[in-house]
Amino acid sequence: MLNRLGTFLTRTAGNKDTAERFGMADFLAYGYLLLGVLIVLVPVLWTFFSSIKPERAVDSFDTRLLPIAQVQTEIEGIGTKPEWIHEAGGGGARKVFKAGPTRKETDVAPIDAPGDVFKVPRTQLRPSEEIRVATENYLDPLLKRHGQENFTFGIYLFNSIFVTVMATLITLIINAMAAFALSKYRFRGRLTFTILIVATLLIPSSIILVSLFFVVWSFGIFGSLWGVIIPAAATPTGVFLLRQYMLTIPDELLEAARMDAASEWRIFWRIVMPLSLPALSVLAILSVIWRWNDFLWPLIVLISDPEKHTIQLGLTQYAGEFDTDFHYILAMTVVSLIPITLVFVWLQRFITTGIATTGLK
Amino acid sequence: MTETSTHTLELRQIRKSFGAVDVIHGVDLAIDEGEFVVFVGPSGCGKSTLLRLIAGLDDPTSGDIMLQGKRVNAVPASERGLSMVFQSYALYPHMSVRQNLSFGLENFRMDRTEIARRVDSAAQLLQIDQLLDRRPGQLSGGQRQRVAIGRAIVREPIVFLFDEPLSNLDAELRLQMRVEISNLHDELGNTMIYVTHDQIEAMTMADRIVVLRDGRIEQVGRPLDLYNNPANRFVAGFIGAPQMNFLEGRIERNRLSLDSGLTRDVQLATRGDGRVTLGIRPEAIGVSLDGAGDMQIKVRNFEQLGSVTYIYGAFENGERLTVQLGEQIPLQRNQTIGVTLPSDRFHLFDGESGQALATGP
């Protein structure tokens, strides 16, 4: 009977004869997946949970999951003080605050009677705690309160969005144009152009850093957002991805449009672009990820002017400046992580299948 | 239900559903040693599914599969001792022909010399011994077909399973391979099950034909039995080209009166009065150009092939009639000709169920 139950609970599919039991191989597979997902998610979630903890909990590396804070009480005539619980031997507990510096025997006074100072051993004091979400971690830098003027989130966000949107638009249009030319026209030099583009695919961007700097500088776009947008606007990946897709569009469609006296540009714009929408959206997503996360080149081009920092740069500078204010850094990390996470949750199926089917970077 | 069987292969009440879709609705079938059985039926009727159930690639939802007297539902595909030729051949593209043939045998840890012997004899039998060191990509369609069959032969299986093996070949090659597979069957003497939707293949190759429709067996029998005594209207229409003519009518007191006007005395063995369909093969019908005969038809179209003439005509009430003549006659469109319908070539089917009605006293 028990045996039967076991079979029933562990069988995966099919009828009773051939159903394979949930075997060791399945067990290992799910174990592997679960472990992998934990390794992916736990650091991110831990960062999130840490970011809503109050400053003291973050600074003391409190590893409890929930945001637990010591209760702060307003005491008349003295000011705001952290609240402690004094457990005397007899089982009674009193809420107290420290009236002097912490020593082996510390001066404390009850909250309800601030005058009665008495000495207790340090070991008998226990912080009085409550659960509180530390919204100030987020609000201080965003609203520039409490001396947190340096993280100008609005400007960074604007710069990042500007760079991402402009670069993606330009990338889409000019890559699609090049792909259209390479996939739908026969002309002299087609092979040469194709080879040139393959060559750029193989040139890693970091080996031309120095001389690219010279070029960008002599064009006068060094230090401006355009210096980040333009050099990377033409991507060999994008051209190939789109070309591959456009090859599948039947030539008859274009011929039909030509019979209707459409100009070549109109054909591109009205027929080829709409039909390439799946490939275009994959490229758009890739481009958004690339631009949004771009770090080294913006670091070189934009670092000297804080007004031009993107989110990534702002966040690094901020973290560098306030090496100890972990609570703010964590909160701002979460802020910059949220948009991309939302986009991902919203579009994940599309993104993963899109990249998998076009299979390129 | 006994767990034994004296047939090579026996199916008992096999059902199969994919999720909520029932594909096979209870199939019973017995196949004996050395038979060449062809499954035939329109596309999507479940032929491949049935074959995969026999092979063990899918599991039946219910029912028993008996192989050489033993129930094999729980036996994995590899241990049933069957081999299968796939519609797309499924040759391993990265292995040479020799490796393709020996791969399966190596899995059984067979002796090297034995493997070589089997591969060589199979290659000789199929005349692919010149190709043993090529890859599948370097072979023509017909050669690939032979390799796929070779891979099945070297296993020396109890039963060969073929799933539409010729459907990827051009017409001429198909004819040639048809003959070769038949010869192969004579030479090896193994049991073979062959799936096709081409009734000519079925008629020419089979010892027995199994006609399937919508996951049910419509009729099982020798090719000419099926041709001469179809069990129902579907089989009658499916077997034979051009298709059998069907004329609607009714029977009252052993008198058949067709909607197109003809009346004839018939002897029904069992049934009384009601609507019937008369089936008559095109070659059974006689023609007279001067309009004499049982009835007149108007020639709508005709095809003169030299040895045969097909006449496509219509009665006055609109019912169509196809006639096949083994001679050449002068014809014109819209000409009216007389036809004779001999009673001894009548097939009568029930008007509602389509079942054949036995004639005779």
Add this chain to the structure above:
Amino acid sequence: MSLAAILMMMLGVLWIGGGSVWLLTRRRYKLVQAPSFLMDLVGFPVEYAQSIWGRGGVPYALLLPNMLIFGLFTFVPMILNFYVSFTGGTSILLFNRPWVGLQQYADIFSCETIFEPRTCSNAGFSFWTGMFNTLWFVVIQVPVLCVVALVTALVVNKNIRGRGFWRAMFFYPVMLSPVVIANIWNWVLHRKGVLNEMIGGTRDQLSTMAGMTGFDIVVTVLLAVVLMVVSERALRSSDTPSLAWTAIFGALLALLFGWANPLSLIGLGGSFWLGGALALGLVLIVSSESRLARIAIIAAGILSAALLISIQFDAVFDFGRYRPVNWLVQPNTGWPFFWLVFVFTWSHMGFYMLILLAGLQAIPSDLYEAARMDATRPARAFWRITLPLIMPTLTVVLVLALIRSFQIFDEVYLLTGGGPGRETFMIVQNIYEVAFTNNNKDYGEGAAGSVLMAVVIAVFTFFQLWITRRQSEL
């Protein structure tokens, strides 16, 4: 006003002004067709090219913007790199830079031996340190990345529930920016961070447990029973040992090695790794279906029995107090490097997994059905069918991963800054610092470093393609 600005201005006037005039004189637009007019205006150069040269001129006009950007921002810098590497000084104006010939290269190569960066000049020291660190990193990172990605792709490609979910989860880190990744892992890996806390906690608990009387006997007996069951399971299945059970057995064996610590007899540490290596060997033997598989498992079983007995005689259970490791800062431990590899794998694996997954799904399923009819065991199907057929995709992944990990900068720079000391100082960081952050910006040396790096990458890529060339032709 800069050169570019003036050029852009002129171009803009010509394009928008000239284009509008040209279009409006030739075509009629109704007011509702304004968007259409705007698009025509965007494509004005293409329209114009068509009107002058006919359809033959159109592809060139279409290619122009892309090629202009490629040319100006990829090919020109490529050439310019050589030129800059032959010049010295700190000027940004190209014609102000004195020609120094091969001086920059000579600086980099002025070593007693380049395999000992300490014997080099300053320039040579940082360059070769970066280069060797990077090579070391690449040699470890690329195989790790590819193996993890391949294993994950294989698992996700199995007939599992919720494939989309798992796939998305593994891809998620690819979307995160290096800065975010660095902040997250800095926080987790901090000396008082959650990782140390967890390790410390587990260890303390183990210590307390191990301190209890009878613990060793109970655990030994338990382990013996588990090992027996698992090895029996591994051996039972039809005619070759089961791979999955062998894997479990291997993991237990490695644990046992770590515990019994046989290497301590000859005064060495690292027993666990020895056990791990043995376990891996066992799994490989079983997966290759060699005739020795059974014997190997039985031998490993006997070995584990011996180890268990040795524990009985030498029951020392002291895990000691855990001293938190400063993962990213402690020098000469190898941890910073390890975490670099780990974080890089963490953040990039998903992308390569997706590509491999696409490759796996492109293998026709009837090949596997044919293999099933032929009684092919899963391990053999992997080595003989899956791996050869995935090889072209794997080659692409290898090359991409190689180029990508050669250029590692963001993660290191933000996590360790190249430290401790120069343990994780990578070549791109060297170029960046030499050319852009030092007080006297030495563009010449940076350019020379880039040229050398390009050479090394090219050599590596060709070497790799050459190795895999046979497998990838089909």
